[in-house]
Amino acid sequence: MAAPSVTAQRQEEITAEFDAASLELAHELLRDFLAPPPDLTVTQWAETNRRLGNMEAAEPGPYRVSRTPYAREPQDCMSPRSIVEEVDLMWAAQTSKTTAMLNCVGASMDNNPGPIMIVWPSNPVAKRNSRQRITPLINESPALAKRVAANRSRDKANTTQLKEFDGGILAIVGANSAADLRAMPVRDLYLDEVDNFPLDVDGEGDPGMLAEARQTTFARKKRLVSSTPTTKGFSRIEARFEASDKCRYHVPCPHCGAYQHLEFGSDKAYGLKWDKDSAGAPIPSSVHYVCKDSGCIIREHQKTAMLAAGVWVAENPGAQGGRVRGFHLNGLYSPLGWLSWRTIARAWHAAMVAVQHGDFSLLRVFVNTRLAETFEELGDRASVHELRKRAEDIPLRTVGWRMAVLTMGCDVQGDRIEARLWAWGRGMERQLVDRAIFWGDPALPESDPTSPWAQLTEYRRTPIHHLSGAEVPLLAVTIDSGGHHTQAVYGYARAHQAERVLAVKGASVKGKPIIGKPSDVNFDWRGVKVKKGVKVWQIGTDNAKAEIYGRLRLETPGPGYVHLSKHLPGDEFEQITAERLVTRYMKGRPVLEWVLPPGKRNEGLDCAVYALAAALWAGVDRWSDADWQRREEAVQAPIPQKSAEEKGQVSPEKRSVEITPAGPEGGKIGSLAGLARFKRGR
Numbered sequence: 001m002a003a004p005s006v007t008a009q010r011q012e013e014i015t016a017e018f019d020a021a022s023l024e025l026a027h028e029l030l031r032d033f034l035a036p037p038p039d040l041t042v043t044q045w046a047e048t049n050r051r052l053g054n055m056e057a058a059e060p061g062p063y064r065v066s067r068t069p070y071a072r073e074p075q076d077c078m079s080p081r082s083i084v085e086e087v088d089l090m091w092a093a094q095t096s097k098t099t100a101m102l103n104c105v106g107a108s109m110d111n112n113p114g115p116i117m118i119v120w121p122s123n124p125v126a127k128r129n130s131r132q133r134i135t136p137l138i139n140e141s142p143a144l145a146k147r148v149a150a151n152r153s154r155d156k157a158n159t160t161q162l163k164e165f166d167g168g169i170l171a172i173v174g175a176n177s178a179a180d181l182r183a184m185p186v187r188d189l190y191l192d193e194v195d196n197f198p199l200d201v202d203g204e205g206d207p208g209m210l211a212e213a214r215q216t217t218f219a220r221k222k223r224l225v226s227s228t229p230t231t232k233g234f235s236r237i238e239a240r241f242e243a244s245d246k247c248r249y250h251v252p253c254p255h256c257g258a259y260q261h262l263e264f265g266s267d268k269a270y271g272l273k274w275d276k277d278s279a280g281a282p283i284p285s286s287v288h289y290v291c292k293d294s295g296c297i298i299r300e301h302q303k304t305a306m307l308a309a310g311v312w313v314a315e316n317p318g319a320q321g322g323r324v325r326g327f328h329l330n331g332l333y334s335p336l337g338w339l340s341w342r343t344i345a346r347a348w349h350a351a352m353v354a355v356q357h358g359d360f361s362l363l364r365v366f367v368n369t370r371l372a373e374t375f376e377e378l379g380d381r382a383s384v385h386e387l388r389k390r391a392e393d394i395p396l397r398t399v400g401w402r403m404a405v406l407t408m409g410c411d412v413q414g415d416r417i418e419a420r421l422w423a424w425g426r427g428m429e430r431q432l433v434d435r436a437i438f439w440g441d442p443a444l445p446e447s448d449p450t451s452p453w454a455q456l457t458e459y460r461r462t463p464i465h466h467l468s469g470a471e472v473p474l475l476a477v478t479i480d481s482g483g484h485h486t487q488a489v490y491g492y493a494r495a496h497q498a499e500r501v502l503a504v505k506g507a508s509v510k511g512k513p514i515i516g517k518p519s520d521v522n523f524d525w526r527g528v529k530v531k532k533g534v535k536v537w538q539i540g541t542d543n544a545k546a547e548i549y550g551r552l553r554l555e556t557p558g559p560g561y562v563h564l565s566k567h568l569p570g571d572e573f574e575q576i577t578a579e580r581l582v583t584r585y586m587k588g589r590p591v592l593e594w595v596l597p598p599g600k601r602n603e604g605l606d607c608a609v610y611a612l613a614a615a616l617w618a619g620v621d622r623w624s625d626a627d628w629q630r631r632e633e634a635v636q637a638p639i640p641q642k643s644a645e646e647k648g649q650v651s652p653e654k655r656s657v658e659i660t661p662a663g664p665e666g667g668k669i670g671s672l673a674g675l676a677r678f679k680r681g682r
């Protein structure tokens with residue numbers, strides 16, 4: 001959260017500015033209702049007045065809309081004469097999205113002045129863009145420089161985030177400050193990179209909506225919303241585009257003349273195509289576009305003429321009374337000399353290579369920034385459905401043929417401990433073997449038989465068998481100490497060190513290894529130093545979740561594949577896929593962050609993370625073929641019947657007798673809760 005004093009001070013400044021300008025604004029409001037709007041369109045203004053600086057454009061110099069012909073109509077919808085109220089740009093990177101927005105801002109300041117607000121994802125981004133984008137916009141256009149200069153003499157008329165100009169005011173704010181977003185009435189609102197806005201600002205809701213609410217006073221309000229899309233289900237620009245008239249840019253085939261919009265078409269007969277070299281990489285000179293209509297071969301140099309002849313075609317014409325126009329544009333339209341088709345082909349190839357290794361991060365970037373489409377995370381309903389569909393008919397608590405060892409991950413909640421048993425095979429192939437929930441207060445000592453710790457100990461010591469009948473070794477158990485009952489976790493880990501019970505602590509710091517170095521905790525809960533301390537292992541939860549979600553996408557058994565049983569309680573599939581990767585801005589930088597949508601539970605995913613950390617701690621990812629062979633032979637060989645009883649452990653048959661029927665709250669957890677619900681003597 002931003003320091004309150006700074007925010008308060010800024011709000012005071014803005015309020016003071018607003019008071020000073022209120023008379024002018026009253027006139028402006030009057031003019032807004034009475035005076036006819038100016039005739040000049042945004043692109044006419046930009047071609048006369050706009051110079052692109054080095055900071056903004058790869059090609060500095062006077063603005064020419066002919067360089068990006070698709071940018072004409074969206075900009076002109078922002079002209080005062082147009083009836084359009086909202087323009088939504090769902091555009092790929094390197095298509096001149098920001099230049100188009102700044103043209104609209106400049107045209108308004110000069111041609112149709114009034115209160116204008118630009119919102120960027122955070123205050124640091126807003127400040128940086130003010131210096132790198134807004135200052136050059138004003139300084140490089142004599143008309144604007146003159147208008148702003150007229151107010152320069154006044155104290156504080158021009159700060160990084162507030163520019164007063166002849167007839168209006170321009171506020172440049174971050175979407176992470178509710179106070180700034182509602183500081184003043186706004187006629188023209190610009191929401192840039194809206195998919196990177198915080199989901200909620202200062203508990204007041206969606207920042208875009210908060211800013212929009214400031215526009216209600218104005219009859220001729222204008223709004224431009226732009227973004228490269230991010231995650232499906234979370235993407236604001238996609239939601240706005242879907243509600244708009246949904247325009248795509250249709251260009252004529254230079255051979256047959258058929259109008260069509262350009263598509264990447266990885267799964268289609270038309271689209272971007274190329275020949276591959278012996279390593280499977282695209283041969284640059286072979287990259288071409290296949291016409292959808294007649295299969296004509298289109299070369300990239302023909303794109304310039306195609307763009308010039310292009311037209312925007314609405315899929316949903318007249319949506320919202322024609323007042324909301326949406327424009328979708330992927331990277332294939334990027335003008336010659338910016339982003340080439342061969343670069344796109346190469347990026348796709350790199351993403352596909354990464355996918356084969358279970359890493360979907362490059363594909364996500366490709367889909368978002370090149371195709372300007374949302375990326376579907378595994379946490380959505382369809383994928384849950386897929387996982388369920390492919391689940392195998394293997395009983396719970398039974399280890400499959402390709403697996404040889406077990407680990408357990410535990411998550412401590414206020415009223416229970418949740419555990420998941422995972423089995424491991426070569427190449428990190430894995431199987432979720434069991435889910436157990438031990439109800440009770442984790443503050444109770446293990447010596448109390450009703451304590452969940454006592455239940456956990458018994459569960460840990462109960463043998464798990466391979467399909468061969470052999471007992472499968474439990475290599476390590478990890479318990480999260482970062483949530484509830486930290487001291488109880490330390491105490492339990494200390495007491496059971498010999499059985500490889502580890503206290504772990506998750507850290508969602510990017511780039512942290514899944515299992516890091518341990519730190520010693522030598523203090524008890526009163527802060528008094530104790531002799532026999534406990535090691536706490538750091539876990540990089542971000543990396544672990546990415547690893548797990550990448551593996552869950554694999555569709556054929558083999559290295560990395562995740563085996564799930566049909567007999568798991570239904571909500572386990574939802575829990576393990578509960579989180580989504582979304583982009584957030586932290587200290588002005590975009591950060592991919594795992595987010596649990598409201599109302600969803602994720603203990604299954606957390607436990608999977610801890611069990612993965614336990615497996616890496618035990619070194620299963622580093623075992624040689626010989627190590628694996630030894631392990632596999634050990635579990636696949638037939639074993640004598642009595643091993644469990646010999647060790648004085650409870651046999652599965654005996655244990656099941658001790659299980660009490662599931663109580664009323666047990667019903668929603670499913671049968672496994674019952675299995676794990678030991679007699680509590682109530």
Ligand SMILES: [Zn+2]
Pocket residue numbers: 253254255256257258291292293294295296
């Ligand atoms: Zn054609």
